[in-house]
Amino acid sequence: xxxxxxxxxxxLSGLLMVLGLVGIIVRRxxxxxxxxxxxxxxxxxxxxxxxxxxxxxxxxxxFVFFILTIAAAEAAIGLGLIMAIYxxxxxxxxxxxxxxxx
Amino acid sequence: MxxxxxxxxxxxxxxLAIVSALGVVFFKNIVYAVLSLISTLIMxxxxxxxxxxxxIGGLQILIYAVAIVVFxxxxxSTVPEFKGNSVDPGYMLVSMPLGFILFLELAYVSLYGIWKxxxxxxxxxxxxxxxxxxxxxxxxFTKYLFPFEVASIIxxxxxxxxxxxxxxxxVIDEEEAK
Numbered sequence: 231x232x233x234x235x236x237x238x239x240x241x242l243s244g245l246l247m248v249l250g251l252v253g254i255i256v257r258r259x260x261x262x263x264x265x266x267x268x269x270x271x272x273x274x275x276x277x278x279x280x281x282x283x284x285x286x287x288x289x290x291x292x293f294v295f296f297i298l299t300i301a302a303a304e305a306a307i308g309l310g311l312i313m314a315i316y317x318x319x320x321x322x323x324x325x326x327x328x329x330x331x332x
Numbered sequence: 333m334x335x336x337x338x339x340x341x342x343x344x345x346x347x348l349a350i351v352s353a354l355g356v357v358f359f360k361n362i363v364y365a366v367l368s369l370i371s372t373l374i375m376x377x378x379x380x381x382x383x384x385x386x387x388i389g390g391l392q393i394l395i396y397a398v399a400i401v402v403f404x405x406x407x408x409s410t411v412p413e414f415k416g417n418s419v420d421p422g423y424m425l426v427s428m429p430l431g432f433i434l435f436l437e438l439a440y441v442s443l444y445g446i447w448k449x450x451x452x453x454x455x456x457x458x459x460x461x462x463x464x465x466x467x468x469x470x471x472x473f474t475k476y477l478f479p480f481e482v483a484s485i486i487x488x489x490x491x492x493x494x495x496x497x498x499x500x501x502x503v504i505d506e507e508e509a510k
Binding site: 236237238239240241242243244245246247248249250251252253255256257258259261262264265266268269272275276279280281282283284285286287288289291292294295296298299300301302303304305306307309310311312313314316317322323325 | 342346349350353354356357362365366369372373376379380383384385387388391392395396399400403404406407408410411414415416417418419420423424427428431432434435438439442443445447448449450451452453454455456464467468471472475476479483486487489490491493494495497498500
C-alpha cells in the first residue's frame with residue numbers, strides 16, 4: 231500500500247504541468263511564458279521525487295538535481311534573449327514579434 | 333499520527349501551490365506573477381520535504397526560489413511595464429477546457445493506475461539509517477559523476493552565452509561603425 235501514499239503527488243504534478251501549458255498558450259508576454267515553463271519544470275520535479283519514493287530509488291532525485299541546473303541555464307539564456315529582443319524591438323509582446331509568421 | 337500530519341502537510345502545500353500557480357498564469361502585472369512563482373517554488377519545496385527528500389527541498393529553495401528568481405526580477409526591472417492584453421481570450425476559450433480534460437486524464441491515471449513499486453534498494457528503513465542526503469549524494473558522485481561534470485560545463489556555456497547575447501554593443505556593430 232506504499233504506492234497509494236504518493237499517487238496524490240503525481241496527480242498534483244499533472245495539474246501543475248497543465249497549468250504551465252495553459253500559461254504558455256494564453257500569455258502574450260515573453261517573460262510570463264518563461265515563468266510558465268518554470269512551473270512545468272517544477273511539475274516534472276515533483277513527479278520524479280514521487281516515483282522515486284514509490285520505487286525505493288534515489289536516481290530520480292539525482293535527475294531533479296540536473297533539472298535544477300538546466301533550469302538555471304535556461305533562465306539565463308532565455309532572459310538574455312528576451313533582453314536582446316527588447317533592445318531590438320522595444321517590445322516583448324508575442325503578437326507583434328511575428329517576423330517568422332507566413 | 334505521523335501519517336495524519338503528512339496528509340495535512342500535503343493538502344496545505346498543494347492547495348497553496350495550486351493557488352499560486354494560478355496566480356503565475358493569470359496575473360496581469362508581471363511582478364505579481366513572479367511573486368506568485370516564488371510562493372509556488374517554496375510550496376513545492378515543502379512538498380519535497382513532506383515526501384522525505386530533504387536535499388532536493390533545500391536545493392529547491394536555494395537555487396530556484398533565490399537564484400533563478402533573481403534573474404527574473406533583474407530583467408523585469410529593465411523591461412518597462414507590459415502594455416496590451418495579458419492573456420489572449422481566444423486561446424483561453426480553447427485551452428482551458430482542453431487543459432482541464434488533460435488534467436482529468438492525468439489525475440485518473442495517476443490515482444487509479446497500477447504503478448510498479450518497491451524494486452530499488454533504498455527502502456524506508458535503509459533511508460532512515462543512511463539519510464536521504466547521503467544516499468542521493470553517493471549516487472550523484474559515483475554512478476552519475478560524468479553527467480555531473482557535463483552539467484557544470486553546460487552552466488559555463490550558458491553563462492558565456494548569456495553574457496554574449498545580453499551584451500549591449502555587438503562586435504559586428506562596432507566593425508560597421510569603423
